[in-house]
Amino acid sequence: MNDVIIRTEELTKHYVLGAETVRAVRGVDLVVERGEFVAIMGPSGSGKSTFMNMIGCLDTPTAGRYWLNGQQVSELSEDELARVRNRAIGFVFQTFNLLPRATALHNVELPLIYAGVGARERRERAAQKLEMVGLGDRMGHKPPEMSGGQRQRVAVARALVNEPALLLADEPTGNLDSVTSEEIMHVLAQLNGEGQTIMLVTHEHDIAGYAKRQVHLRDGIIEQDFLTEAVETRA
Amino acid sequence: MDRSVGAVPVVVPAAADPGRLGxxxxxxxxxxxxxxxxxxxxxxxxxxxxxxxxxxxxxxxxxxxxxxxxxxESQIQRMGTNVLTVRPGQQFWGGVSRGDSNMSVEDAEALRDDSNGLLTVAPETSSRLQISYLRWNANNQVVGTWPEYFDMYNHALQVGRFFNQGEVQGRRRVAVLGYNIPTQLGETPAGALVGQTIQIRGIPFEVVGVLEEKGDAAWVRPDDQIFIPVSTALFRVFGGRDRISNIYAATPTPEQLDLAYGEIDRIMRREHRIRPGEDADFNIRNSADLLAxxxxxxxxxxxxxxxxxxxxxxxxxxxxxxxxxxxxxxxxxxxxxxxxxxxxxxxxxxxxxxxxxxxxxxxxxxxxxxxxxxxxxxxxxxxxxxxxxxxxxxxxxxxxxxxxxxxxxxxxxxxxxxxxxxxxxxx
Structure with missing residues (x-):
């Protein structure tokens, strides 16, 4: 049980858009263990991003239950959710979501600021993560002065700086060319190799191929759930 | 799967107040x-x-x-904090206010003579009048009073002397000028005016003294005033009036003002034949009250x-x-x-x-x-x-x-x- 990081039961999300109710996620049961690298696949509208946002505690489910490392998330207060997002989860977004006016270093320091880490330790840890993603020489640069791949690597460094148990990446290569995409995916694969649990949302099969496990969603429910190696063996 | 990784607890235990900002x-x-x-x-x-x-x-x-x-507040200091002002009260006659003052110099004399030395008293009657000297003309406040007035308001002489009680009794035509008057009459230095004759409303007056600069004291400008004996003012200048507009009564120290207040009330009631309990036809006011x-x-x-x-x-x-x-x-x-x-x-x-x-x-x-x-x-x-x-x-x-x-x-x-x-x- 201690190895289970994510457990969802009948996780459901409905949106009300005007008169219409959109049933984005319609009861997903999923278990992810520590150290896994899971790709959530599916066409647009399949509910994969909504599912991911609920896993990341950015969105709250309409129904169903979700345990993050054994704790039921729906029981947490807003402040506790903020702490979970801060300490337990690292986010990488499709659009990077860096603060444009802050330097790379400051962007990476942000989660540490909200964690209450002191200035010196913060700087050291942020610098270390930037070096890890190969941006040791770009710390003072601001996002507009960097390429898309560099920005996404800053985002990865930021996601990892608090040593989160779970790294979530929502279409991390969606805004990148194929070469840069490959770079980023290599970074993620390497992290997973070091033991980092990763959940990735993508609609590209070759990107999903970097993950060890693929969960396909369609119309808000799990259509397929298999290991990538098995596909390769079959092929 | 490697169990050693991600050793950081996933869900942070809830602090006593997780929202508190460090x-x-x-x-x-x-x-x-x-x-x-x-x-x-x-x-x-x-x-x-x-x-x-x-x-x-x-x-x-x-x-x-x-x-x-x-x-x-600085003017109140200059005006004197130990001075009470007695003014005629409103007089009604069948619902119509009588503008005339009902106070006379006799009232002032009674206050001076019957207060056992507690009060220094000066009556005041004043009017704005035409002043002329040689070919110069001015229009100034002419104040008829007693010599005590100068002492009460700490007036100092620049040159010459104040008029005296004898000149009051004799209704003499003598004048003490405020600081600004010589300039207004085109005569400087001030000393040159002493002994000269000026005309007040066409009546010749001998200038006996000129005062030091005083500055404004609340609503009066003593530097622009001319002081003459009250008797002269009433009977020679203002035209036979015997009514005065104010009586000033000073005590040696401000602490005696309350006592003085009672004395003035007693004497004025006696003079005006007002029984105790009846409304007085005069007001006694502290200069501090006015300023308040x-x-x-x-x-x-x-x-x-x-x-x-x-x-x-x-x-x-x-x-x-x-x-x-x-x-x-x-x-x-x-x-x-x-x-x-x-x-x-x-x-x-x-x-x-x-x-x-x-x-x-x-x-x-x-x-x-x-x-x-x-x-x-x-x-x-x-x-x-x-x-x-x-x-x-x-x-x-x-x-x-x-x-x-x-x-x-x-x-x-x-x-x-x-x-x-x-x-x-x-x-």
Whole structure:
């Protein structure tokens, strides 16, 4: 049980858009263990991003239950959710979501600021993560002065700086060319190799191929759930 | 699967108050808020303009009021704090007010003679009259009184002498001139006028003395007055009147004023044949009372003006709120990012509150400077007394901070309540 990081039961999300109710996620049961690298696949509208946002505690489910490392998330207060997002989860977004006016270093320091880490330790840890993603020489640069791949690597460094148990990446290569995409995916694969649990949302099969496990969603429910190696063996 | 990794506990145990902001975080958030202001200096300055003007207006208005007050308070000292003024009361005859005074020199004499030496007494009757000397003409207040008057009001002689009691009894045509009179009559130095003859309403008077400069004392300007014996004034100049407008009664020390008050009441009632319990036909007033009335009026005006100025502070606050709402909307994505990275609602709220507060306090500080400058200009250009009271500065700063807090709450609350996922998706 201690190895289970994510457990969802009948996780459901409905949106009300005007008169219409959109049933984005319609009861997903999923278990992810520590150290896994899971790709959530599916066409647009399949509910994969909504599912991911609920896993990341950015969105709250309409129904169903979700345990993050054994704790039921729906029981947490807003402040506790903020702490979970801060300490337990690292986010990488499709659009990077860096603060444009802050330097790379400051962007990476942000989660540490909200964690209450002191200035010196913060700087050291942020610098270390930037070096890890190969941006040791770009710390003072601001996002507009960097390429898309560099920005996404800053985002990865930021996601990892608090040593989160779970790294979530929502279409991390969606805004990148194929070469840069490959770079980023290599970074993620390497992290997973070091033991980092990763959940990735993508609609590209070759990107999903970097993950060890693929969960396909369609119309808000799990259509397929298999290991990538098995596909390769079959092929 | 490698079990050794991700050893950090996933869900942080709930602290006693997980929303509380640590000192470190407070400092960082303040820095973030200041950086946001620095990023848009022009907008910050324009936004604070309303507060600057409001605070400056409050400070200037209060400085004017305070200046007027201090001026009056210094005049009360000059007027003498140990002087009571007896004035005729309102007289009604069948519902119609009789304008005539009912006090005479005899009343003044009774007060002087029957108070066992407690009171120094001087009657006063005055009128604005034409003064001429050689080919010079002036129009001045001519005061008929006793020699005691000079002593009571601490008048000093520049040259010559005061008139004396003998000259009062003899209804002599002698005059003591206020400090400004020689200049007005074209004769300087003042000493040259002593012994000369001036005409008051065409009647020749011998100048016996000229007073030192006195400055304004409340509503009278002794430097522009001419003093003559009351008897001469009543019977030779003003045309047979025997009514006087004021009697001044001074005690050796201010502490004896209460005693003096009773004595004057007793003597005046006796003189005017008013039974105890009946309404008196005269008023006894302390000069301090008169000034207290003036101050009350002054204070009302100051409050009114400061209130109007305060309204502009309010308008400035609304300007701050407006720009803060814009700022929250503009930075919706930033708020989403911060929330995704672990900012609590309280941390976001605090960030925007600090921003609003800082804008207002910045405006307040600039406004205090502008208020000082405006008060200075008023003193130089309009010659109005202004005193910038430290209390007014503190109050204006405090009020502008309160405005910042009050008008910052709503935008900050909106920012704090944003749903992280909606904020992140905001275009």
């Amino acid at each position: 000192a470190m975080l407070v400092y960082e958030i303040v820095m973030v808020a200041l950086a946001a202001i620095r990023a848009n200096v022009l907008r910050a300055v324009l936004t604070t303009l309303g507060i600057v003007i409001g605070v400056a207006a409050v400070i200037t208005m209060v400085a004017l009021g305070e200046g007027a007050q201090q001026r009056v 009335t003036f101050n009350e009026t002054n204070q009302t005006f100051t409050l009114l003006l400061a209130g109007i100025a305060g309204v502009s502070l309010l308008v400035g606050g609304i300007g701050i709120m407006n720009i803060m709402l814009v700022s929250v909307t503009e930075r919706t994505r930033e708020i989403g990012v911060r929330k995704a990275l672990g900012a609590t609602p309280r941390a976001i709220m605090f960030q925007f509150m600090v921003e609003a507060l800082f804008l207002c306090v910045l405006g307040g500080v600039l406004g205090v400077g502008a208020g000082f400058a405006a008060a200075d200009v008023m003193t130089r250009v309009a010659a109005w007394d202004t005193v910038v009271a430290p209390e007014a500065v503190l109050a204006a700063l405090g009020f502008s901070a309160a405005v910042g807090l009050f008008f910052g709450i709503w935008p900050a609350h909106r920012a704090a309540r944003l749903d992280p996922i909606d904020a992140l998706r905001y275009e």
